[in-house]
Amino acid sequence: MGNSAWDTVTNRAVWLADGVTGLPAGLAGGRYRCQACRERLVLKGVKPGAKVAPYFSHPNEKACTRPQQEAQLDADTEVVIRLRDTIRALPGFHADVHVLGEGLDNPSGLPPVIICTHGETTVALEHPGPSLPDSEVLRRRIRAVREYHDGARHVWFLRKDPNQFGKLGSLTVRYDGRDEEHHTVAPTEQQEAIVAAGGQVYWLDGKLVLIPYGVHWFFHPVRPGQDWTKWPKWRSDPRADWRISKPSPARDADCWGLVPIALSSMTRSQAVFRPTEAYQVMDKLYVSQQARHRWRNRHAEELHRQRRVEHTAQSGRPGTPAAEDVPEAEEAITDVPPPSAPSARPRVAADQSTPAPSAFPEPAVSGPPATPEARADRTAPGIPAQPTYPPAAVPRQTSRPSPWRKLLAALRRRR
Secondary structure, three states, rough: EEOOOEEOOOOEEEHHHOOOOOOOOOOHHHOEEOOOOOEOEEEOOOOOOOOOOOOEHHHOOOOOOOOHHHHHHHHHHHHHHHHHHHHHHOOOOEEEEOOOOOOOOOOOOOOOEEEEEEEEEEEEEOOOOOOOHHHHHHHHHHHHHHHHHOOOEEEEEOOOOOOOOOOEEEEEEEEOOOOEEEEEEEOOHHHHHHHOOEEEEEEEEEEEEEEEEEEEEOOOOOOOOOOOOOOOOOOOOEEEEEEEOOOOOOOOOOOOEEEEEHHHHOOOOOOOOOOOOHHHHHHHHHHHHHHHHHHHHHHHHHHHHHHHHHHHHHHHHOOOOOOOOHHHHHHHHOOOOOOOOOOOOOOOOOOOOOOOOOOOOOOOOOEEEEEEEHHHHOOOOOOOOOOOOHHHOOHHHOOOOOHHHHHEEEEHHHH
């Protein structure tokens, strides 16, 4: 006996607590289907004078062949229904739950999707259970949502899985003059499929939301006039570095870094569930990355000149004096593309135990180290040297308050 069913006539989820007014009783020509096993359901207890509350039953009162999935889907559907009711209570909002991308065979195991609108903004909101179905099922759901409402943003709020988090450690990044630890995760095939199909994957972590960007490990190429060997006070290979892909991770990313932002920040404007603050952080990481890459290349050139002069002095032959250094404070960052460019990349923060030999310390990567054997073929494009002053911070964007804030409480209760 279940509390929910798939209405194949309207393609909507039937939740008995909403009432059964207007719904035909009995088998109704196979109209109602079990969300877990796809067997036809019988709507009972709706006739006048019924001694029981309305409920769905398999034919002949048989049990579902997938009882655990039936119970899980009922629980997940209840959470989705409550979230829908919260959205409906907000002025100017409309929300319905839909069963999209489903067939009579091979049920997806996903609860209904919420299609919510406010003015010209439409968001398809998914809040699945503890596990995701296979990638093809997810792509089918995404295509169905796109066909139902082209242009709707498709947002997936996932639970933080302890089996996925904590395996790769953290990545220390630096921006706005401070260090920050970012979780890194190896995305699953299903999560990559969602992003590749145009969806957006976020994780709920209490009052925080974790927004992913791509981390790409590589080695700086050795060019003529550079020396990358035995840098003083460096315990790691200075050629080992990383770059970012944003605002969504690229398909070839080695892992995903996660920007933590307040859940409430996603509803401060009419662009509902858009992680604007996370995108601003990614822009800053990209600008910082460009500065870091320039610094390392410039220092490799300076070290080459210095060692060349020392070598000629020791050999007793006249040497070529080192080129006069340009004051760092007079350098300007002129080759940084706009932060919103899709090829944007970030800056990593320093491992404080590995200071760089300069008055302006250059940070080292403290996340998962790049393996030379595995990534020796990776090179980065030539990048000029890094300035000594931090790049200008991206101005904080302001936006109008939105009535979406009440929706956050329902998301927190989901956990």
